[in-house]
Amino acid sequence: MQHRVVNGTDVLAFWGELDAWADQELTPRVTALLxxxxxxxxxxxxxxxxxxxxxxRLLVRIRQYVAAGQGTLWLVPGSPRNWRVLRITRLDRTFTIPACPPYTGGRPGARTGHH
Structure with missing residues (x-):
């Protein structure tokens, strides 16, 4: 995971496998950053x-943590596979998924939730 601030927005960029091991390893680091x-x-x-x-589970924890601090979390799923997992679990309805991420480098026209 990489953390950076772009135009006043904290960006947590994840890569590779986001699984139970990543949840266990990243939760303390993510909490400290948040x-x-x-x-x-x-x-x-x-x-x-x-x-x-x-x-x-990690993403839901991040969402809850940000919401508890009266903040806003945007989720950028990226791949069709990630979209499918979010749709199957109905989490696409829980997260704010923008058409264009609210930071530099966004891709206009990207898919939004409920597809």
């Missing part, structure tokens, strides 16, 4: 190659 983050957070999954229940 303690110091602003109120605008993006979870960027465009480079995630595998997403399962453990990865979804």
């Amino acid at each position: 303690d110091q983050a602003g109120h605008r957070v993006v979870a960027d999954l465009r480079k995630v190659t595998f997403l399962d229940a453990g990865g979804l």
